[in-house]
Amino acid sequence: MVLNPVISKLAGKLVVLASASPRRLEILSNAGLRFEVVPSWFKETLDKGLFKAPHEYAVETAKQKALEVARRMPFKHLKTPDIVIGADTIVTVDGMILEKPVDKEDAYRMLSSLSGKEHSVFTGVAIVVCHEKENEEVDYQLIEFYEETKVKFADLSDNMLWEYINSGEPMDKAGGYGIQALGGMLVEYVHGDFLNVVGFPLNHFCKQLDLIYNRCTSSADQEIVSVRLSHNGSHATSILTQPPPGLPAQSSPSPSSKAKPNPSSSPTPANYTHHTQNSSSANPVHKVKRKSSEGEVDESSWMLVNSLSKHTDDREAEFIYNTTLPLVTSSGQVIELSVTEHEDSEPKKDDLQRIIDLMDGFKASKALFTASKMCVFDLLQSRPGLDAAQVAQEIKASVKGTACLLEACVSLGLLTSKQRACQKSVYENTDLSSHFLLSDAPFSLRGYIQHCNDTVWPLFSHLESAVREGANQREKAFGKTSKDMFQDTFYNSQEAKLRFMNAMHSIAKVTGRAVATAFDLSSFKTACDLGGCTGAMAYEFTKAHPGLSVTVFDLPAVVEMSEHFLPLHTDNRVSFVAGDFFKDELPKADLYILARILHDWPDEKVGILLSKIANACTAGCGLLLSEIFLDEDRRGPSRGLLQALSMSEGKQRSATEYGLLLKSHGFITAHVRHTDNLLDAMLCIKV
Numbered sequence: 001m002v003l004n005p006v007i008s009k010l011a012g013k014l015v016v017l018a019s020a021s022p023r024r025l026e027i028l029s030n031a032g033l034r035f036e037v038v039p040s041w042f043k044e045t046l047d048k049g050l051f052k053a054p055h056e057y058a059v060e061t062a063k064q065k066a067l068e069v070a071r072r073m074p075f076k077h078l079k080t081p082d083i084v085i086g087a088d089t090i091v092t093v094d095g096m097i098l099e100k101p102v103d104k105e106d107a108y109r110m111l112s113s114l115s116g117k118e119h120s121v122f123t124g125v126a127i128v129v130c131h132e133k134e135n136e137e138v139d140y141q142l143i144e145f146y147e148e149t150k151v152k153f154a155d156l157s158d159n160m161l162w163e164y165i166n167s168g169e170p171m172d173k174a175g176g177y178g179i180q181a182l183g184g185m186l187v188e189y190v191h192g193d194f195l196n197v198v199g200f201p202l203n204h205f206c207k208q209l210d211l212i213y214n215r216c217t218s219s220a221d222q223e224i225v226s227v228r229l230s231h232n233g234s235h236a237t238s239i240l241t242q243p244p245p246g247l248p249a250q251s252s253p254s255p256s257s258k259a260k261p262n263p264s265s266s267p268t269p270a271n272y273t274h275h276t277q278n279s280s281s282a283n284p285v286h287k288v289k290r291k292s293s294e295g296e297v298d299e300s301s302w303m304l305v306n307s308l309s310k311h312t313d314d315r316e317a318e319f320i321y322n323t324t325l326p327l328v329t330s331s332g333q334v335i336e337l338s339v340t341e342h343e344d345s346e347p348k349k350d351d352l353q354r355i356i357d358l359m360d361g362f363k364a365s366k367a368l369f370t371a372s373k374m375c376v377f378d379l380l381q382s383r384p385g386l387d388a389a390q391v392a393q394e395i396k397a398s399v400k401g402t403a404c405l406l407e408a409c410v411s412l413g414l415l416t417s418k419q420r421a422c423q424k425s426v427y428e429n430t431d432l433s434s435h436f437l438l439s440d441a442p443f444s445l446r447g448y449i450q451h452c453n454d455t456v457w458p459l460f461s462h463l464e465s466a467v468r469e470g471a472n473q474r475e476k477a478f479g480k481t482s483k484d485m486f487q488d489t490f491y492n493s494q495e496a497k498l499r500f501m502n503a504m505h506s507i508a509k510v511t512g513r514a515v516a517t518a519f520d521l522s523s524f525k526t527a528c529d530l531g532g533c534t535g536a537m538a539y540e541f542t543k544a545h546p547g548l549s550v551t552v553f554d555l556p557a558v559v560e561m562s563e564h565f566l567p568l569h570t571d572n573r574v575s576f577v578a579g580d581f582f583k584d585e586l587p588k589a590d591l592y593i594l595a596r597i598l599h600d601w602p603d604e605k606v607g608i609l610l611s612k613i614a615n616a617c618t619a620g621c622g623l624l625l626s627e628i629f630l631d632e633d634r635r636g637p638s639r640g641l642l643q644a645l646s647m648s649e650g651k652q653r654s655a656t657e658y659g660l661l662l663k664s665h666g667f668i669t670a671h672v673r674h675t676d677n678l679l680d681a682m683l684c685i686k687v
């Protein structure tokens with residue numbers, strides 16, 4: 001029997017079920033798995049039209065559910081799970097995807113479309129295996145799969161359908177029926193895994209665990225994706241498709257689970273064991289309050305709630321949990337488990353530190369900007385080992401102020417200090433500063449830092465007004481009205497223009513390689529980088545793709561300065577054409593690149609630009625879009641959400657939102673990459 005040895009491999013691991021489905025909870029707990037339930041906050045709103053096949057939609061939704069929890073737990077629960085399981089069940093009939101009905105009429109529509117016919121039930125499953133590293137980052141491996149079961153319904157009269165709908169059972173169930181309960185009466189036959197219809201393909205799941213932990217050869221339908229997420233909520237993903245690279249190391253022999261599996265196919269919560277391992281030390285004890293959204297809680301609800309606290313002490317149903325849990329019972333009732341901390345619990349040290357770091361963040365930024373502007377890093381690169389008085393003399397500043405700045409930079413990891421025999425400290429750059437802060441470093445961010453200091457900082461100092469008015473504060477910050485941010489702020493003088501171009505150049509050099517190498521572009525011969533500024537991104541594309549030539553298309557004021565930014569070695573595959581991409585004809589190309597462009601413009605202008613690109617494209621042409629992609633639930637990454645606070649006329653979007661936007665202009669999304677960098681990327685093809 002393969003199930004138990006596989007399930008027992010998970011004993012001793014913090015396994016999390018990222019699902020509020022009571023059926024999934026019951027199926028897995030009946031199999032003897034010990035786990036915590038942390039329902040996913042991911043909203044199931046992916047655009048179904050973007051997926052080639054229905055199961056891809058279910059798998060992607062399952063993946064997003066699991067990843068959302070895997071990313072949230074280190075922050076909200078202050079512990080990193082070992083494994084997170086997400087699932088999504090859908091029903092397909094006549095080319096339609098049916099999820100949970102939104103109301104009774106919807107349930108009727110669904111059930112009548114199933115009457116007398118065979119349909120498919122797909123459950124997509126994602127297993128996220130988390131590997132915590134020393135530097136607080138977590139490496140994630142994703143195993144995705146799906147299971148299909150065919151179900152045939154008998155011919156159902158309207159009377160029967162309404163009687164069933166009025167029982168309340170359909171409302172929280174994919175396709176509007178519960179095969180495990182009253183809905184079973186509607187079914188003529190089931191071909192395939194019954195539990196897959198109920199919401200979780202247990203057998204396939206165990207086979208996948210077997211692959212992971214017993215290191216068998218990979219199965220064809222298993223796809224492993226490696227994801228790297230950092231604890232700051234940003235995500236950077238590198239996707240490795242099959243065959244699976246390094247599977248997680250085989251776990252050391254662990255005691256088998258004490259919970260006994262229940263062989264019954266009708267899941268009951270009776271033998272559920274709540275997993276508390278690893279929790280008690282990391283978390284304060286929480287009390288669980290129970291309340292129903294519809295007043296009284298029925299018997300089954302109580303059973304469910306009790307099942308969650310089973311095997312913990314009886315004391316006031318206390319158990320280790322730190323979230324508000326909406327749970328839906330098999331009778332369709334919603335129970336909210338509201339969890340509160342003990343009144344006398346001390347704030348956690350890490351929490352306090354996190355708040356202090358947020359409060360001090362602006363001071364750190366400003367210290368960096370100032371040291372960069374005063375050329376401290378360039379100076380210490382050419383003359384390492386200067387003391388504060390010597391630095392002060394060179395940068396023409398007070399000794400007291402310089403000493404404070406140097407010490408602050410040491411505390412931020414930007415400089416190192418050594419004490420000389422005479423008690424004086426001498427300073428040197430760290431690797432971090434040498435890589436990113438020197439004027440002539442290959443990955444210098446100095447231009448962008450100056451832009452942050454001179455342009456972004458004044459805007460953010462008026463943030464309160466920006467929030468109150470919902471409008472940008474350029475007038476207050478720069479003392480003049482502006483209609484067009486680029487013409488009026490960035491290009492209004494030669495000096496401002498060079499400063500802005502320097503900023504764009506430095507950020508494109510740092511991000512360019514990851515964007516240029518995100519996809520196989522060997523089928524494209526010519527590309528046009530719209531708004532490509534100094535050509536830094538274009539050069540990265542030609543470096544990464546030997547058969548590709550890139551035309552940079554930007555305003556005349558920009559193109560006339562581009563020669564100042566030419567790289568030392570170039571093979572003439574990058575050329576420049578001057579023009580306005582809203583008004584002028586676009587250069588012909590197989591591939592159009594839009595890197596950090598769309599987020600700056602209002603919908604209307606985005607529409608104009610995308611229409612122009614679509615008109616310039618024939619079928620098969622590509623559009624490579626690179627932006628910060630917001631998480632689908634808009635909870636991160638904070639880089640994108642903070643950028644939105646500058647209240648430019650544009651907006652930040654998720655990959656799905658960009659996909660939809662491009663779809664409305666005739667492009668389908670072929671690939672999305674969360675690069676291990678500041679920008680994400682999406683390759684779309686004109687149909």
Ligand SMILES: O=c1[nH]cc([C@@H]2O[C@H](COP(=O)(O)OP(=O)(O)OP(=O)(O)O)[C@@H](O)[C@H]2O)c(=O)[nH]1
Binds near residue numbers: 020
């Ligand atoms: O015969 C049955 N078919 C389906 C179900 C239940 O339907 C839902 C499917 O919804 P979804 O996959 O989106 O999962 P949720 O309940 O919303 O929970 P998540 O938190 O995981 O999103 C699922 O609960 C199935 O169990 C059924 O009961 N019988």
